[in-house]
Amino acid sequence: MKYKKIKRSIAWLALPGVGFLSLVFVVPLLALLATSLIGPDNHFTLSGYVSFFSDKFNFGVLSNTLKIATWVTLICLLIGYCVAFAMASASPLIQAIMFLIFIIPLSVGVVVKAFAWTILLRSNGLVNRILISMGIADEPLKLLFTESGLIIGAVHVFLPFMVLPIFAVVRQLDHRLAEAASTLGANPVRTFVKITLPLTLPGVVAGCSFVFSMTLSMYVIPSLLIGDRYQTLPGLIARAYLFMRDRQNGSVMAVLLLSMAIAAVVLSALITRQLQRSQKTLASSV
Amino acid sequence: MNPVKPLRSSGFHLKPLKLLQFFLLLGVAIFMLTPLIVVLLVSFSQSAVFNLPSANWFDPDFSQWSLKWYRSMLNRKELMSTFSLSIFVAVTATLVSLVLGTLCAYALDRGTFKGRDALLAFLVSPLMMPGLVLGVAMLQAFRAIGLYEVSIALIIGHIVITLPYITRTVHASLNLFDMGLIEAAQTLGTAKYQAILKVMVPALSPAFLTSGLFSFLASMDNYPISIFLTTAREKTLPVEILKLLEESPDPTIAAISTCLIFLSILTLYIAQRLVGLKRLVQF
Amino acid sequence: MSTLVLRNVGKRYSTHQVIDGLNLEIHSGEFVSLLGPSGCGKTTLLRIIAGLTQCDDGEVLLDGNDITDLAPHKRGVGVVFQNYALFPHLNVYENIAFGLKAKRLDAEAIDAEVKQALLSVQMSQFSDRSVAGLSGGQQQRIAVARALATKPKLILLDEPLSALDRKLREAMQIELKHLLRDAGMTAVFVTHDQEEALVMSDRIAVMNKGIIEQLDLPERVYARPKTAFVLNFVGLSAQWHGSICSQGLDLMTIKLGEASIDCPTQVGMSVGSPVLIGVRPERIRVQAVMDELESPIDSLVDIAPDRKINKIRMTVRELVFRGSNTLCYLDSALAGEVPIIVELSANTTYTPQVGEGVDLVWAVRDTLIFSLDPVACNS
Numbered sequence: 001m002k003y004k005k006i007k008r009s010i011a012w013l014a015l016p017g018v019g020f021l022s023l024v025f026v027v028p029l030l031a032l033l034a035t036s037l038i039g040p041d042n043h044f045t046l047s048g049y050v051s052f053f054s055d056k057f058n059f060g061v062l063s064n065t066l067k068i069a070t071w072v073t074l075i076c077l078l079i080g081y082c083v084a085f086a087m088a089s090a091s092p093l094i095q096a097i098m099f100l101i102f103i104i105p106l107s108v109g110v111v112v113k114a115f116a117w118t119i120l121l122r123s124n125g126l127v128n129r130i131l132i133s134m135g136i137a138d139e140p141l142k143l144l145f146t147e148s149g150l151i152i153g154a155v156h157v158f159l160p161f162m163v164l165p166i167f168a169v170v171r172q173l174d175h176r177l178a179e180a181a182s183t184l185g186a187n188p189v190r191t192f193v194k195i196t197l198p199l200t201l202p203g204v205v206a207g208c209s210f211v212f213s214m215t216l217s218m219y220v221i222p223s224l225l226i227g228d229r230y231q232t233l234p235g236l237i238a239r240a241y242l243f244m245r246d247r248q249n250g251s252v253m254a255v256l257l258l259s260m261a262i263a264a265v266v267l268s269a270l271i272t273r274q275l276q277r278s279q280k281t282l283a284s285s286v
Numbered sequence: 287m288n289p290v291k292p293l294r295s296s297g298f299h300l301k302p303l304k305l306l307q308f309f310l311l312l313g314v315a316i317f318m319l320t321p322l323i324v325v326l327l328v329s330f331s332q333s334a335v336f337n338l339p340s341a342n343w344f345d346p347d348f349s350q351w352s353l354k355w356y357r358s359m360l361n362r363k364e365l366m367s368t369f370s371l372s373i374f375v376a377v378t379a380t381l382v383s384l385v386l387g388t389l390c391a392y393a394l395d396r397g398t399f400k401g402r403d404a405l406l407a408f409l410v411s412p413l414m415m416p417g418l419v420l421g422v423a424m425l426q427a428f429r430a431i432g433l434y435e436v437s438i439a440l441i442i443g444h445i446v447i448t449l450p451y452i453t454r455t456v457h458a459s460l461n462l463f464d465m466g467l468i469e470a471a472q473t474l475g476t477a478k479y480q481a482i483l484k485v486m487v488p489a490l491s492p493a494f495l496t497s498g499l500f501s502f503l504a505s506m507d508n509y510p511i512s513i514f515l516t517t518a519r520e521k522t523l524p525v526e527i528l529k530l531l532e533e534s535p536d537p538t539i540a541a542i543s544t545c546l547i548f549l550s551i552l553t554l555y556i557a558q559r560l561v562g563l564k565r566l567v568q569f
Numbered sequence: 570m571s572t573l574v575l576r577n578v579g580k581r582y583s584t585h586q587v588i589d590g591l592n593l594e595i596h597s598g599e600f601v602s603l604l605g606p607s608g609c610g611k612t613t614l615l616r617i618i619a620g621l622t623q624c625d626d627g628e629v630l631l632d633g634n635d636i637t638d639l640a641p642h643k644r645g646v647g648v649v650f651q652n653y654a655l656f657p658h659l660n661v662y663e664n665i666a667f668g669l670k671a672k673r674l675d676a677e678a679i680d681a682e683v684k685q686a687l688l689s690v691q692m693s694q695f696s697d698r699s700v701a702g703l704s705g706g707q708q709q710r711i712a713v714a715r716a717l718a719t720k721p722k723l724i725l726l727d728e729p730l731s732a733l734d735r736k737l738r739e740a741m742q743i744e745l746k747h748l749l750r751d752a753g754m755t756a757v758f759v760t761h762d763q764e765e766a767l768v769m770s771d772r773i774a775v776m777n778k779g780i781i782e783q784l785d786l787p788e789r790v791y792a793r794p795k796t797a798f799v800l801n802f803v804g805l806s807a808q809w810h811g812s813i814c815s816q817g818l819d820l821m822t823i824k825l826g827e828a829s830i831d832c833p834t835q836v837g838m839s840v841g842s843p844v845l846i847g848v849r850p851e852r853i854r855v856q857a858v859m860d861e862l863e864s865p866i867d868s869l870v871d872i873a874p875d876r877k878i879n880k881i882r883m884t885v886r887e888l889v890f891r892g893s894n895t896l897c898y899l900d901s902a903l904a905g906e907v908p909i910i911v912e913l914s915a916n917t918t919y920t921p922q923v924g925e926g927v928d929l930v931w932a933v934r935d936t937l938i939f940s941l942d943p944v945a946c947n948s
Binding site: 110 | 287307310311313314315316319320321322324325328384386387389390392393394396397399405408409412414415416417419420422423425426427430442443445449453478492501502504506507509510513514524526528539540543546547550551553554
């Protein structure tokens with residue numbers, strides 16, 4: 001009897017943490033949702049959402065945000081997938097070095113990195129100098145305050161979040177599966193497409209969902225690299241709260257951003273669960 | 287006897303593929319590190335126009351290098367107070383999160399109540415939300431209840447983003463811990479709470495250290511929440527840096543950034559010494 | 570024509586030579602085991618045959634064609650892996666169909682082949698199942714079916730039964746053997762379990778440190794081991810250390826401490842060489858000590874029809890009852906590193922006591938002799 005009591009009482013250890021989060025995290029979010037749904041006359045209304053969506057400018061902002069997120073995710077996926085494989089087949093020393101090379105920028109933080117790119121992307125910055133010396137461009141390209149510059153900076157910041165999950169999956173792949181495929185007559189291309197690629201999908205889904213939702217919500221990088229003329233949804237939200245004090249509009253947009261981020265996470269969780277179901281690892285004893 | 291054939295060079299392993307692999311990794315490594323190196327170099331430049339100190343990479347003219355931006359950084363009193371606020375918030379938030387997070391992780395691991403998975407998902411969920419939205423929500427809420435004290439608001443906000451990470455890491459580590467060791471210690475004469483302190487805490491220390499150190503760094507770097515909870519007079523370092531960049535950009539910012547870079551590297555080094563690179567890899 | 574020929578195959582890893590100057594010929598339809606301890610190179614050899622590892626020296630020929638440099642997917646060599654390597658994201662049907670799809674057969678042909686393969690391993694009702702839910706034995710059958718479905722010229726099996734429990738393993742040994750024979754498959758089977766090799770093989774290649782010590786029929790590997798290693802690795806034996814004291818045309822006399830015994834003359838050995846004497850336990854009869862005059866040689870005619878016998882006196886140290894027989898551990902100053910063990914069958918008339926002196930009697934021609942001279946060993 002006493003044992004059961006102890007077991008149940010252990011659950012209460014979580015109370016401080018859970019209580020804290022509920023108070024400081026859940027309640028404000030609910031309040032935010034409420035604000036977005038309450039009009040100036042303090043009645044429940046969807047007019048905030050309606051007016052947001054009826055403004056053509058906002059569609060432009062949404063499409064910018066989604067476009068950038070998609071581009072960054074795709075580029076990170078392309079580079080990150082290849083890098084993950086290259087790392088997984090390298091020596092342990094190289095793996096450790098590459099791991100550090102990804103972790104150090106992660107630890108440094110967004111502000112320093114975004115600042116660094118403002119230097120690099122200038123007309124006389126390193127990127128342009130390299131492009132000109134390699135003959136790719138005749139004169140300095142305008143990269144700062146353009147979408148391209150933003151995408152480059154964002155890729156730099158978010159690439160580790162694509163590489164590390166995929167690397168974790170690739171590292172655990174049973175290389176004997178690829179060997180089995182080749183002994184069954186599959187050439188290297190078929191082996192990759194039919195065997196290796198499907199088995200790396202969980203890592204790909206994780207990486208893409210991280211990068212997509214983080215790019216969607218990024219604020220510092222666009223603020224430094226592309227400025228006020230090009231607005232993304234986070235930029236509009238910050239503006240609404242910091243400068244314009246437009247509560248309702250700001251909260252509508254915040255709820256919208258939140259929904260998109262949650263949708264990305266939920267979608268990836270569903271896909272991952274589906275993949276896990278069809279790819280249950282075998283309980284073989286070797 | 288057949289004549290012995292000479293040593294064959296690798297046939298199946300395509301040489302071009304190995305070359306490609308090498309260049310890919312090298313290229314990505316350069317891509318990842320160059321921005322940090324550039325910041326470092328700019329911090330030593332003479333001019334105020336964000337130039338690299340010397341154009342010739344192979345013959346760095348150190349006479350062109352200057353420490354004036356570092357001196358400028360140290361002279362600014364408001365930078366020092368900003369820095370100390372950041373450190374204070376980061377340390378406090380991390381410590382509180384460590385305590386709360388460990389309690390939660392322990393409850394999740396050892397408890398047998400229903401809904402454990404849901405609870406874990408709830409505790410980890412702030413990580414998936416845009417920081418901006420959290421900042422905005424908290425700003426509104428704190429104003430509504432009349433909380434205007436910046437350091438408290440920041441600490442609360444930063445706990446929200448560090449607690450999930452610590453909970454998840456400690457919980458994962460707890461999962462791997464063999465509770466039988468506690469029972470073994472008890473049969474050898476230690477009371478349960480002593481056994482926990484002497485056996486479990488050391489085994490979990492890598493998780494504490496890595497999640498604590500990374501939380502500290504995350505808090506030092508945080509902008510999306512901090513921007514909404516700080517005021518014109520009391521700022522954290524990232525907020526200050528961005529303000530400087532917009533108002534009066536000069537390489538002092540590079541000096542500050544370089545210091546932050548070294549802070550991060552130092553933190554990573556400490557973590558690696560305490561925990562080992564292998565365990566760090568599992569963060 | 571031989572299906573598989575390995576000529577002077579060598580493989581080096583940075584620290585040592587894993588396989589050295591290895592020659593092997595396997596005939597069509599044969600079941601050959603590579604038997605040896607871990608580290609002897611048997612799995613490396615298998616991988617070289619499959620093309621998963623490249624050899625540094627030598628050639629591999631399949632049906633007369635040099636496949637040494639050929640990529641694995643072009644060789645037509647089927648492999649059953651130790652952990653089965655079933656594709657977790659494909660179900661049973663798709664696993665078996667995989668190799669057939671790689672051959673670009675049309676859907677009908679694939680369907681027919683897969684159904685046939687499933688039938689041959691009695692797993693037809695598992696066609697739609699995911700591989701994760703299968704037991705070890707079922708996975709093993711699917712792995713075999715998958716390899717056989719592509720009708721390879723040769724099938725390689727890397728300790729496929731080692732993960733199964735004893736009873737299942739013994740049943741699968743017979744089943745696998747029949748399956749491969751019915752398919753007319755040439756098979757190379759890697760194992761460290763000498764009983765398994767003896768049960769299943771047409772011929773056994775006993776490997777040690779990268780070379781084949783003996784390639785022979787199972788009966789001969791057991792009864793006439795060529796080297797001390799094979800003697801020890803396959804089966805039990807009673808062993809003594811001694812030296813050759815005289816050598817004749819037919820027989821040699823070996824001095825074992827105080828006693829001496831005879832054995833058939835071997836070439837390459839000279840008087841004075843240190844030797845190892847071995848006798849298989851079932852070839853030895855344990856007798857109560859008797860006077861020379863009383864020894865009824867006629868009673869030993871079943872183990873020594875030519876009436877040439879050896880006799881050694883030893884003391885019983887321990888008796889271990891095993892059900893169908895009793896193991897008798899014997900002591901003597903002559904014993905080598907291996908304890909002298911003799912089997913007493915359950916229906917023997919004579920049971921010695923511990924501490925008793927007994928005579929071990931066996932036919933001269935069953936005496937196995939191996940040189941311990943390091944110079945002689947290298948020739």
